[in-house]
Amino acid sequence: GAGVSQSPSNKVTEKGKDVELRCDPISGHTALYWYRQSLGQGLEFLIYFQGNSAPDKSGLPSDRFSAERTGGSVSTLTIQRTQQEDSAVYLCASSYRTGGAEAFFGQGTRLTVV
Amino acid sequence: DAKTTQPPSMDCAEGRAANLPCNHSTISGNEYVYWYRQIHSQGPQYIIHGLKNNETNEMASLIITEDRKSSTLILPHATLRDTAVYYCIVRGDSWGKLQFGAGTQVVVTP
Numbered sequence: 001g002a003g004v005s006q007s008p009s010n011k012v013t014e015k016g017k018d019v020e021l022r023c024d025p026i027s028g029h030t031a032l033y034w035y036r037q038s039l040g041q042g043l044e045f046l047i048y049f050q051g052n053s054a055p056d057k058s059g060l061p062s063d064r065f066s067a068e069r070t071g072g073s074v075s076t077l078t079i080q081r082t083q084q085e086d087s088a089v090y091l092c093a094s095s096y097r098t099g100g101a102e103a104f105f106g107q108g109t110r111l112t113v114v
Numbered sequence: 115d116a117k118t119t120q121p122p123s124m125d126c127a128e129g130r131a132a133n134l135p136c137n138h139s140t141i142s143g144n145e146y147v148y149w150y151r152q153i154h155s156q157g158p159q160y161i162i163h164g165l166k167n168n169e170t171n172e173m174a175s176l177i178i179t180e181d182r183k184s185s186t187l188i189l190p191h192a193t194l195r196d197t198a199v200y201y202c203i204v205r206g207d208s209w210g211k212l213q214f215g216a217g218t219q220v221v222v223t224p
Contacts, residue, residue, distance in 0.1 A: 004157075033211060043158065043214040056211060091157050093212075102148070103212055105157030 002026075004106035006092050012112045013082055021077040021109045025094030032075050033093040033103060034067055043091065049075065082113045118202045123219040126196075132189040134218055136202030139183040145206045147178060149187045151198040152217075158201070161187065192222045 005024040013019050025032050034046040045059035049069045060066070064082075069075040079086055089110050093103040119137040126132040138147065149161040162169055162176045164185070169176045175188040189196055201217040 035214075042216055043152075045211045045213060048211045059211070093158075102160035102163060104160065107157050 004092055004094055004104050006106035006109050010110045015113055016081055018080045019082055021090050023075045023092030026104055029094035029096055031095045034077050035091045036088040038088040084113045087111055087113045118204055118215055120202050120218045126192045126222050128222055128224050129191055132192045134187040134200050137184045138204045141182050141204050145204045147185050148203040150201045153198040194222050197222045
């Protein structure tokens with residue numbers, strides 16, 4: 001596809017369950033970002049991948065959150081033992097490279113933990 | 115990356131130019147200025163970026179002061195669809211995250 005694709009678009013899960021969110025970046029983009037946005041709040045950085053370098057995980061809020069990027073393309077964000085405060089829109093973005101390159105965002109996955 | 119300061123909100127009349135200021139007084143020589151916007155319930159959208167020179171594209175113009183300590187995003191003819199939160203971000207030319215602040219909520223009124 002032409003843009004960043006995220007799936008599912010909506011996810012409702014029970015508290016305590018694990019969830020996986022998927023991001024398909026634009027082909028050829030080496031940088032991939034995950035953010036989350038709680039209702040009415042700003043974008044909170046979670047994790048950043050750039051090529052084969054070690055990811056910047058400085059934004060992950062707890063060890064229940066993890067992400068991987070396989071083959072330098074598709075990325076999966078996993079949240080274990082979900083809590084109600086994890087409810088948010090999770091946004092993925094990709095770019096060709098850092099510095100002087102714009103990032104393209106997907107439409108996000110709306111996660112609701114009940 | 116340098117921190118940015120933006121007004122929390124501003125109104126603009128439809129058809130008029132919207133001038134959105136951003137202060138980045140601690141910017142360093144290799145850091146770019148980016149502008150993104152987020153329309154309600156959508157993912158952020160790239161608008162424009164620059165390093166030293168003023169830039170223009172089909173969406174907007176970016177004016178960067180000579181000392182690079184501030185910049186202005188200009189939407190030349192604001193429409194109702196331009197109502198959004200506008201983010202000014204500074205980031206260096208090394209790998210790293212885009213750090214979004216609170217942005218400016220722009221409301222374009224008829």
